[in-house]
Amino acid sequence: MATVEQSDGTLGAAPEAGVRRRDFINIAAVSFAGVGGVAILYPLINQMNPSADVLALASIEVDLSSIKPGQAIKTMFRKQPLFVRHLTPQEIQAANAVPMSELRDPQTLAERTKPGKAQWLITMGVCTHLGCVPLGASDGETRGPFGGYFCPCHGSMYDTAARIRKGPAPRNLEVPDYNFKSATIVEVGKVAK
Amino acid sequence: MSFPWAEEYRPKHPLMRWLDERLPLPRLVHGAVGGGYPVPRNLNYFWNFGVLAGLALTIQIVTGIVLAMHYTPSGDMAFNSVEHIMRDVNQGWLLRYAHANGASFFFIVTYVHIFRGMYYGSYKAPRELVWMLGLVILLLMMATAFMGYVLPWGQMSFWGAKVITGLFSAIPLVGESVQKWLLGGYAPDEATLNRFFSLHYLLPFVIAGVVILHIWALHIPGSSNPTGVEVKTAEDTVPFHPYYTAKDGFGAGIFLILLAFVTFFLPNYLGHADNYIPANPLSTPAEIVPEWYFWPFYAILRSFTSDFLLPAKLWGVLAMFGAILLLFFLPWLDPSPVRSGSYRPTFRWFFWILVGDVLVLGYCGGSPPEEPFVMISQLATMYYFAHFLIVLPILSWVEKTEPLPRSISESVLHGEHAEAAPAHLGGISPAAAE
Numbered sequence: 001m002a003t004v005e006q007s008d009g010t011l012g013a014a015p016e017a018g019v020r021r022r023d024f025i026n027i028a029a030v031s032f033a034g035v036g037g038v039a040i041l042y043p044l045i046n047q048m049n050p051s052a053d054v055l056a057l058a059s060i061e062v063d064l065s066s067i068k069p070g071q072a073i074k075t076m077f078r079k080q081p082l083f084v085r086h087l088t089p090q091e092i093q094a095a096n097a098v099p100m101s102e103l104r105d106p107q108t109l110a111e112r113t114k115p116g117k118a119q120w121l122i123t124m125g126v127c128t129h130l131g132c133v134p135l136g137a138s139d140g141e142t143r144g145p146f147g148g149y150f151c152p153c154h155g156s157m158y159d160t161a162a163r164i165r166k167g168p169a170p171r172n173l174e175v176p177d178y179n180f181k182s183a184t185i186v187e188v189g190k191v192a193k
Numbered sequence: 194m195s196f197p198w199a200e201e202y203r204p205k206h207p208l209m210r211w212l213d214e215r216l217p218l219p220r221l222v223h224g225a226v227g228g229g230y231p232v233p234r235n236l237n238y239f240w241n242f243g244v245l246a247g248l249a250l251t252i253q254i255v256t257g258i259v260l261a262m263h264y265t266p267s268g269d270m271a272f273n274s275v276e277h278i279m280r281d282v283n284q285g286w287l288l289r290y291a292h293a294n295g296a297s298f299f300f301i302v303t304y305v306h307i308f309r310g311m312y313y314g315s316y317k318a319p320r321e322l323v324w325m326l327g328l329v330i331l332l333l334m335m336a337t338a339f340m341g342y343v344l345p346w347g348q349m350s351f352w353g354a355k356v357i358t359g360l361f362s363a364i365p366l367v368g369e370s371v372q373k374w375l376l377g378g379y380a381p382d383e384a385t386l387n388r389f390f391s392l393h394y395l396l397p398f399v400i401a402g403v404v405i406l407h408i409w410a411l412h413i414p415g416s417s418n419p420t421g422v423e424v425k426t427a428e429d430t431v432p433f434h435p436y437y438t439a440k441d442g443f444g445a446g447i448f449l450i451l452l453a454f455v456t457f458f459l460p461n462y463l464g465h466a467d468n469y470i471p472a473n474p475l476s477t478p479a480e481i482v483p484e485w486y487f488w489p490f491y492a493i494l495r496s497f498t499s500d501f502l503l504p505a506k507l508w509g510v511l512a513m514f515g516a517i518l519l520l521f522f523l524p525w526l527d528p529s530p531v532r533s534g535s536y537r538p539t540f541r542w543f544f545w546i547l548v549g550d551v552l553v554l555g556y557c558g559g560s561p562p563e564e565p566f567v568m569i570s571q572l573a574t575m576y577y578f579a580h581f582l583i584v585l586p587i588l589s590w591v592e593k594t595e596p597l598p599r600s601i602s603e604s605v606l607h608g609e610h611a612e613a614a615p616a617h618l619g620g621i622s623p624a625a626a627e
């Protein structure tokens with residue numbers, strides 16, 4: 001196929017007087033495209049954050065009536081294990097007897113429970129080291145040398161207030177937001193209204 | 194891009210000439226891996242491992258794409274869909290075992306390839322970028338393999354995802370949000386599995402792109418060689434094809450025999466039995482271990498057990514990533530003017546100590562986090578960093594290196610130099626040489 005290689009030059013550029021105007025347009029256009037590019041990044045990155053349905057699972061109710069002193073249950077809260085433990089008076093005493101200076105993450109049992117409800121220890125079942133589920137909430141599982149929980153992954157040991165005592169974990173088991181709806185029902189995921 | 198004596202591409206067939214003028218793809222292949230690419234004549238079998246890594250990547254992509262035709266990335270179905278591949282899909286068991294063991298073999302050949310580079314000083318000028326692009330490939334491979342291992346959604350998949358994303362929670366202030374962002378929730382779940390599948394599909398192609406850059410950068414100076422002495426004359430080289438296509442073909446045959454042997458006779462030897470238990474967010478396996486190719490790094494991660502200025506957990510994470518990032522600086526940490534370990538008697542010792550050190554780290558990383566493994570990992574981690582930060586810089590000052598051959602030809606032909614030259618150029622006939 002023959003193609004035309006040359007035309008008669010009517011498309012040639014007219015002499016340019018306002019070079020600065022062109023520079024301005026150049027910079028403006030490129031900056032605008034840059035801002036647009038950055039703006040597009042936001043949804044691209046933020047789409048990876050927890051979606052609405054995941055966040056909607058944000059609160060649950062737990063019935064405490066069947067948990068006897070010394071017992072604990074394991075349930076799911078925000079797709080993670082939650083430990084609800086009914087402490088015995090001895091366990092409460094043991095927790096209160098520990099001097100603050102011995103703790104890596106100093107907190108009293110009272111700070112980790114609700115006023116007048118020191119026997120209800122509600123914590124996440126997620127080791128603060130790398131996130132394994134510690135043992136001690138189900139029947140027959142070891143509770144470790146401090147009588148609370150024991151993480152089998154790298155050997156973190158928690159006491160009867162679920163405070164870290166020994167091993168690599170940096171912090172106590174996390175206490176989620178919760179409130180007592182009635183004497184036997186707690187709502188986990190919401191602070192009292 | 195090549196030596197002046199490289200054979201030019203001269204298509205004979207008119208169709209090939211027509212193509213060459215429009216899309217010179219055969220010319221590119223000829224110059225990159227054909228008769229038009231002159232390569233040092235003395236490469237040993239350690240130079241096979243680059244091509245083997247390329248072969249492994251191809252196997253992963255091919256088997257991966259067909260697995261993806263039967264796999265379902267959903268929390269309820271992922272585990273069962275992998276079992277469906279194993280039991281129902283025609284030859285599905287073969288494809289999956291080839292993919293899982295292919296990943297292991299990919300890491301084996303890549304690690305040999307890296308240690309080859311360390312021994313022969315391939316990272317030194319002018320090949321620093323070749324080395325650094327290789328490390329980028331290693332990081333991408335690690336991300337790809339980690340996400341691939343999550344896909345079957347067994348216990349190790351789930352808890353591996355939890356522990357590894359948990360590493361990011363060690364970052365001060367933003368750590369927890371970063372982990373939540375990576376997982377798309379509070380724990381590995383639907384969102385995690387889907388994004389990992391998407392990225393696991395994507396990254397191998399990104400790797401292929403970086404491989405092209407790696408080879409492009411390599412072909413500027415050309416391959417190094419066991420002497421570390423640069424190519425000087427045409428006599429030092431042979432064309433890639435047929436000499437190294439044949440040698441690489443032989444290596445590929447051995448590689449495929451070994452891969453087939455493991456795939457058919459020991460398909461689960463390199464895996465962990467717990468990954469045949471479906472993921473259970475309420476129960477942690479007795480011991481979480483990653484795949485074997487991560488063990489040395491896992492040992493470094495776990496060797497920090499007490500806080501010092503920063504929390505132990507953060508130290509572990511920094512050291513683990515630092516162990517690879519450090520290698521980006523290797524071309525400058527080892528300024529010895531002699532490239533090849535063959536002429537560096539003291540370096541050679543330390544090289545083999547490092548290899549032993551990494552094997553020890555690997556062994557500890559695969560063992561439970563108890564004594565004596567913790568203490569051994571701590572010592573081995575210390576030595577790993579000392580090798581690069583202390584031993585190599587000092588060696589380059591104090592080491593007395595051995596004399597280098599004047600050229601590649603001199604080193605391979607020893608005293609037989611004259612014998613190799615054509616008779617009319619002063620060569621002697623073999624009979625006379627006897």
Ligand code: HEM
Pocket residue numbers: 250253254255256257258259260261264275289292293296299334337338339341342343344345393394396397398400464
């Ligand atoms: C850099 C290359 C690649 C590496 C290192 C790699 C690694 C892995 C690993 C270690 C697994 C887990 C195997 C198991 O234990 O079952 C896996 C699974 C999987 N990979 Fe890949 N992969 C690669 C490329 C690809 C590609 C290109 C695809 C295409 C989509 C793919 C699709 C899959 C699928 C569907 C699974 C889940 C099925 C299974 O578990 O066998 N992979 N990959």
Ligand code: FES
Pocket residue numbers: 127128129130131132151152153154155156167168169
């Ligand atoms: S995750 Fe619990 S000790 Fe490491």
